[in-house]
Amino acid sequence: MTDEPIDADTGEDVPLRSQAPADVTERIEAILLVVDEPQSLVALAAAVGSPVPAVRQAVERLVDDYDGKAGGPRRGFELREVGGGWRLYVREEHDDLVSEFVNAQAPTRLSQAALETLAVIAYKQPVTRSQVASIRAVNVDSVVRTLVARGLITELYTDPETGAINYGTTDALLVNLGINSIDELPHISPLLDDGADGFESEALR
Numbered sequence: 001m002t003d004e005p006i007d008a009d010t011g012e013d014v015p016l017r018s019q020a021p022a023d024v025t026e027r028i029e030a031i032l033l034v035v036d037e038p039q040s041l042v043a044l045a046a047a048v049g050s051p052v053p054a055v056r057q058a059v060e061r062l063v064d065d066y067d068g069k070a071g072g073p074r075r076g077f078e079l080r081e082v083g084g085g086w087r088l089y090v091r092e093e094h095d096d097l098v099s100e101f102v103n104a105q106a107p108t109r110l111s112q113a114a115l116e117t118l119a120v121i122a123y124k125q126p127v128t129r130s131q132v133a134s135i136r137a138v139n140v141d142s143v144v145r146t147l148v149a150r151g152l153i154t155e156l157y158t159d160p161e162t163g164a165i166n167y168g169t170t171d172a173l174l175v176n177l178g179i180n181s182i183d184e185l186p187h188i189s190p191l192l193d194d195g196a197d198g199f200e201s202e203a204l205r
Contacts, residue, residue: 001021004020009164015020019030021054021058021061023140024048024050024055025061025062027047027048027050027059028044028048028055028058028059028062031044031047031048032044032079032086032087033084033088034115035087036129036141036144036145037085037087037129037163037165038081038082038083038084038085038086038087038158038163038165039085039086039087039147039163040084040163041055041056041086042087043085044059044086059079059086060154062079063078063079065078066078075091076090076091076094077089077090077091078091082158082163083158083159083160083162083163084160084163085158085163093173096178099149099151102150103148103149103150103151110146110150111143113138113140113143113149114143114146116136117132117136117140117143117144118152118153118169118173119145120132120135120136121147121150121153121167121168121169122169122173122182123184123185124167124197125156125167125168125169125182126156126157126166126167126168127166127167127168128159128166128167129144129164129165129167131140132144132167142166148167150172151172152169152170152172152173152176153156153168153169153170153173154167154168154169154170155167156168169182200203
C-alpha cells in the first residue's frame, strides 16, 4: 500500500511531484476554484501529483485559512466536505446577497438551452448533471449554474458513493409556471420517451 495517488481511468499509480507544502496548497486551491462537483482527496492527489497525506494537510490548511483561523480574515466562502469530497461554497449567510446579485446580472429570458435543461430536470428529478447531459447530449454545466443562480433549481442531496449532486426544481419555478405542484406539469408527448424505463435504458444505447 503506497501513498501515491491512483489514476481513476487507468488504475495505475500517478508519479509524484516533489513539491513544497505551499505549492501543494496553491495547486489544490486552483483545482477547487474550477470544479463543479465535490472532489475526493484521492482525486485531488491524482490531479496535482501529490501523496494523499500531503493533500489532506493542504485541504486542512485551506479550511483554516478561509475560516480565519490562520491569522487572516474570515472569507465569504468556505471549503466544505460533502459526500466524501471537497468543494468551495458561498457561506450560507451570503446566499441571499449572491442570489440577488446574480439575478440582477442575468437576462430576464432564459435561453433555449436553459429551458430544455430545466424541462429535463423538472420531469426527471432528482437528477444529476451527468444524467441531464446524457439526455441532452451536450455539456450542461454552465446552464445548470445559471438555473441554480436564478433560483429555479436547487441541490437536493449529494450521492454518498459517487459525490454527484442531485438537482430538483424549486417553489420559484412553480410560481413562474403558475402551478401548485410539479405533478401539474403536462404529460410528456407519447411520441417522446416519458422516462418510465429510467436511466438504464439511456445507458444501453
